[in-house]
Structures are given as C-alpha cells and as structure tokens.
Amino acid sequence: MARSEILEHHAELPPVLASGPWRWMHRHFFSSVGQTFLTIVVAAITIRTLWFLLQWAVLDAVWVASGPQACRDAAGACWAVIVEKHRPILFGMYPYDQHWRLVLMIVIYLTTVIASLTPACWKRSILIPMWIAAVTAITVLMFGGVFGLPYVPTSEWGGLPLTIILFTGSVLFGMPIAVLLALGRRSPLPVARGLSVVFIESLRGVPLITILFVAVNIFPLFLPAGMEVNKLLRITLSIAVFFACYQAEVIRGGLQAIPRGQYEAAASLNMTYWQTTLRIILPQALRICLPAMTNHIIAAMKNTSFVIIIGLFDILTATTAVMQDPLWRQFYIEAYLFVALIYLVFGLALSMYARRVESWVAVGRI
C-alpha cells in the first residue's frame, strides 16, 4: 500500500535517471520524514531481535554437554538436548538397537519419492516396480520377523517413520478417493452424485480428531467378533478420507474450469466416459488446481500430528513424551524447534517442488 503510493507519487516527477542502491534506498526507505522515522524504528527492532536470536541460538548456546547441568549454567539455547534425545524423538519407542532399520527405511523412502517426482522416471515400467520394491522393503524393515530381524509390532512404531507412513499413506490412498468423489459429485447419475455429496459434506463438517476417535474406538465395535483391522491402517485410512474430502472439492473446481467443448470433442471422437475423463479432462483439471492441491497435501502432512489423541507416537508426540524426562524437561523449546525444522524442511520441499511443476506446466513440458 505505502509502496504503491510512493511509486505513484514518483511517477509524476521527471524521469529518474540515476539508479543504484542509494537511490533505491532513498526511494523506498527515506523519501519522507515519517518514512525515515518508521525505517529507523523498524530497523532498530529488527536488529535488536536478530541480535538476541544470534546470542541465544549461537553465541551463548551449548552444543555438546555431558549432562543437563552444563545447559542450566548457560544463558543460551541448549542444543545438547537434541544430541542427547534425538533418537527417541526421531524414532519413538521402536527398539533402540533396531534403529538402523528406520534409518534405512527413511533413506529408501526419500530415494523412492525423489525418483518418483523426477519426470525422467515417469514411466509405468519404472514407477510400478520401484514402488512395489520400496513398499516391500519398508514393510520388511518396519515389521521384521523375517531374515533374522526381530518382529516389531505397529504399536511400537513411532517418530519420523510413523509420520512418513501416515502422510504418504494418506496421500496415496486419498488422491484416488478424492478424484472419485469429485467425479461423483459432477456425475449425471443421481445416486453417485448424492452419495458423494453426503460423504464429502458430512466428513468435512467434522473435526479430524473426531474421525480418528471413531476409527479407533467406535469402528471396532461394528466388526464381527475376532476380526480386527490394524490400528495404524485404520488411522491412515481415516486421514486419507478426511484429506480426500477437501481435495475432492479442489479437484471439482478444476473440473468445472474445463470448457464444455472438450467433452464434446471427445464425444464426437466416440471416446467413452472413462477414456474422456482419464485422458482428456483429468489431466487438464489437475494441472489447473495444482497450487490448491499442494496446499492440502502440506496440510495433510501436518494433520498426521493429530494421532496424538489416539496414542500413536508420531514425531511430535514422541517429542512431547521424550521431554517428560525431568532432567531435560526445561529445554523443550529447543526440542520442539528441532521438530519444527523437520516439518519445515518437508513442507518447503513440497512447495518448492510444486512450484517447479507449475513452471513445467506453464511451458508445456508436462
């Protein structure tokens, strides 16, 4: 606002010939008394804050310590708590001597995902075997029970691997459900349309926590005696369905943006409903709603932390549990900052990748 006013004001002056950093600073920071005053105040606050942060996080911080006492004596941050506690934070209650399996799992996961997001790998002959191999390897690593690996039940899974499984599972299950719901909502068949509307509207109107609670505590009551569906699977599907309801509405927006002529052209080529939908309509609709879809995918990643209420130890819950340790309790800020950094890295990577994809779409590369 202020900036556009200034630019407008300057537009009436004779053409500016000089340029360079001084000129730019003068125009943007010191062009009037009031502005100069604001600039100085803001600069003072910024410098003061940055200096405080630098002092706390770097200069006075304790990086390595033999015990919590060293941290208590220091004025700055206690990064030593992360050195001390990083394994239970990252891996939860998974047996300590088996943590190498989780490291390997994360490496396999990241490799697979990064490869899948590279256009050069977008071939069925690469993607399908790669995912089958990765899912098999991760399942074997996580559960064990074969090849001499001790068995670890899902109730002992936790930390970053659990967050990764919940997030990936809910997006992989959720996207197809979202597409079907979006198509259903625009279907000419009244039953399909009605079901989709009821499904979307009823689940969107309920907090995720409620859905998780129902999935864990109420759903089993409806199952025949003796039958049990794994809790982790129930939770993943619940988050997936919740994610799908929001994503379906985004995709519906994309579908509505496709002109009628596209359907007519496909119809006059005698294409069937599914041929038209899969080959003509969806590829265009998904490109249109890519930014909004990214939004919900990032939200889904953070929604995994809701599993705290049903006793699964995702990375955030694991941190909370770890920081109950009375010796280190007071340094919870540092521990949470560490977890926030992990979320931030994943979130930023997702949004940067999405922006890259948008630019590919813009130049017609995909």
Place this chain on the structure above:
Amino acid sequence: MSGVSKWYGTFKVLNEVSLEIQRGERVVVCGPSGSGKSTLIRCINRLEEHQKGDIYVKGIELNDSVKNIAAIRSSLGMVFQSFNLFPHLTVLENLTIGPTLVRHMKRKDAEERAMHFLRKVRIPEQAHKYPLQLSGGQQQRVAIARSLCMEPEIMLFDEPTSALDPEMIKEVLDTMIELAESGMTMIVVTHEMGFARTVADNVILMADGNIVERAEPGEFFSHPKHERTRTFLDQILKH
C-alpha cells in the same frame, strides 16, 4: 431426419424439421443466429438430444441405445467453431488419441495416418507443437485432420470459420474445398456464401427452427423463392 423437434426449456429451437441428405452430397446450412442451424447438426451426432421425431444415419436410428449412438458417431466427424483441440496434448497426440484409444490402432500406424492427414491439411511441420502455439487457422486445420483420422463418412462443420481472423478463413476453406472434391459427404453450417456457391450441392436457409428454403446454389442465390431468404441474403451480401 423427419419431424425433428427440440426445445431448450420452453423455447422451441427446432420445429418439426425434416431433411434428407444423400451420400456424397454437400449441404450448406445458413440462417440468422438463433435459427437452430447449429442445434440441427449437433442433434445428428447426439451432442444435443432431440425430443421428437426420428433421425436415421446410414439406416441406424438415433435413440437412447448407446450402441447406436456409438455406431452413428463412428461414421461422423465433427468440426467446431472453437476448434476444441485438447490443449494438453501435442498436435500429433490430438490426432492419434482417437484411433489408438477408440479404434485400438497400433501407435505407429496411428501416427502414420496422422502425418498423412497433417500433410493433407498442409501443416506436417507443426506435429510436435501444442495447439495453443498455432494460429487459429492452423488449429482449425488440425481439428479437421483429427476428425479425418477417424475415417468418417460424413463430416459436420459447425461454423468452422466464425472464430477466425479474415486472413485465416481462406486456408480453412481451401482445406474444406479439397475435402469436398474428394467426395466426402458434408453438412456445413456457415456464413461463407462464396463457399456455398462453389462447393454446395444444396443450400438450406433456416429461420426460427424451420427449414425455409432448400435449393441448389445457383437457384438459391439468384432466384430465392421465399421472402425470408431474400431479406437474409440482402443482409449478408450487402457489404
């Protein structure tokens, strides 16, 4: 077709229209906007559903039977005013998607056929571009080629030049004239009277959902029988 009627809501767009077109015939349909001429040809391939009367294409009745609709559409090609190319596919993919998906042709054969028709419409060099990188006239020629790749026996044109700049109209009309010379059955909704005069076997004037006049072009332009035809021709030929 006989006695075909169609309503949009309570508005009657087609009023008991009866029309017979022979194999190899080239028919131009003209008339003021809102006269039902687009609706007429869109009914023939079921982009619009007629509510009364019968439509037969090659002896197959156009009714609710999905099989019949598919059979009829497979002998029809359609060219739209706004091209309706698939923007996310290259020109070549636009041409091969029908033959490969619907006709289960091998990709290589479909591509050969596509290049054949791209040469026919004189833009083989654009095969790997995306539709939106082409001019309007080029896009419309791609659209014609896309229809031809499905080997239709009858081509329907819905105002194929109305969305084009004047200098591009000619290249599209030239393509259509060549198609007519090859013996294709064509039903063309257009305001291009020059095209009607040189190519059409019959010219039809529609007004208010009725076929007002149907005549050979010579007759139609020099001795129109109906007052309505005369006023229409006056209006569009004046300038």
